[in-house]
Amino acid sequence: MAPTRLPHSTSELLRGQVGDALDLETRHGNGDLMRVLDILGIAGPFKVLNPWELEDQEGRHLIHAGGYAAMPFGEAYPPLLDFVREYLVNNHQLGLPQQSLSEWRGALAANLVALLTSVAPSHADSHAYFGNSGAEAIEAALKMARATRPKAEQFINFEHAYHGKTHGALALTPNEEYQAPFRPLAPDVRTLPYGDIDALENVLQRGADRICAIVIEPIQGEGGVILPPAGYLRQVGELARKHGVLVIADEIQTGLGRTGPWFASVAAGMDPDIITLAKPLGGGIVPVSATIARRSIYKALLPGLASKRHSTTFGGGSFAMAVALKSLELLVNEGLPERSATSGRYGLDRLTAMAKRFPGLVDSVRGAGMLFAVSLKPVVGFKVPGVSEEDVQTLAAALFLRELHQGGVHGCYSTNASRTARLTPPLNQPQETLVEMFDRVEAVMAKNPTPLAMLKKLPLPRMLKLARVALG
């Protein structure tokens, strides 16, 4: 018989009376991930003080630089929340208008295409498909490309790329830990070194007919904020055009101002055929993604009576569309791409100076707008029996994130780069918070001359617990 009373009620949750979040998460969720974060002392749950500042359970004040580049305005940004309240009261259209007209969906498509066209005029008649995650935007892009070039089965991607973890997107995310158990993966993918234009030219010259599309991040975010050489993206676009191959620019992380421009690929001289967007589009409160494609490419996937060939129940839902419309409006009205570029220059200068000052800890630093990476020196220079090389390497980033947390900064991992921690603060982070954040990062580095020093500070019981998780 179904239970008459569920174990936890929303009213309890709203009153904060549910109890131990770690216990709850561990019993029925991805407990191992939460346990690792808890051992490191960075699991939260966190209380939001204002969009840019948090507090942990011990009352520690934290500057928010987490969120994996999906928080353009920080947490619970009042102008966005005010709009949401107004929408909930005043909207009378269907919530999920899958097979009916929606002004919200139509307006978002029109605004996105207008924004893109303002910098890439060839997109004036492009169309947008809406999904619920970045990976879903990639799936749609792959299918659009295949539908356009049905005889070309192979995609080109790049080392250290990250395009998501659903089956098709996973094929484009070269990482043994993520891919190995699921081979053979589809579609067929050829992975080339990022930034090496000769390698791409060779492959295209030897058989462009087989190649459907080049899938490229204009800056590799999860790969550790890797910027390609100057001129590379423009050349990739030119080569693709010359050989009749499509270009899919994955701007899920770089787009809409995170790295400065609206579209990093376009700013670098590319005119991609398909652009994927997600993270900031949801304003940090709803999952939403968009795949924008030239009309002919979009229509190849969704033509006439086959226009239901690709769909998802929640895609284009009115609430998500409304929040995305408002997010886009706020990004435009508050001039956040320019602000991101300016704050980003300041931040990268600070990090560069830190890398020089703390060579025992920091291997390298990189940045593009409000996307910052700190790659650390390895914790140990030898193989640890029974623990994967990847886990050993990741330890440096994990320990650094712990030290950052202790020092009052909430950062994030780089999910396709070991030894790299990242800061992805809100694009509208107040100037004094930005300065304070880098002061805190510098103070953390000053206290931790090497990764080994960070490891030695981890209390023994925590170290043992971590070893137990690592060894399974």
Ligand SMILES: Cc1ncc(COP(=O)(O)O)c(C=O)c1O
């Ligand atoms: C460039 C890029 N593409 C795709 C994705 C996948 O997005 P999601 O995690 O929403 O599926 C990410 C996520 O980090 C990303 O950075």
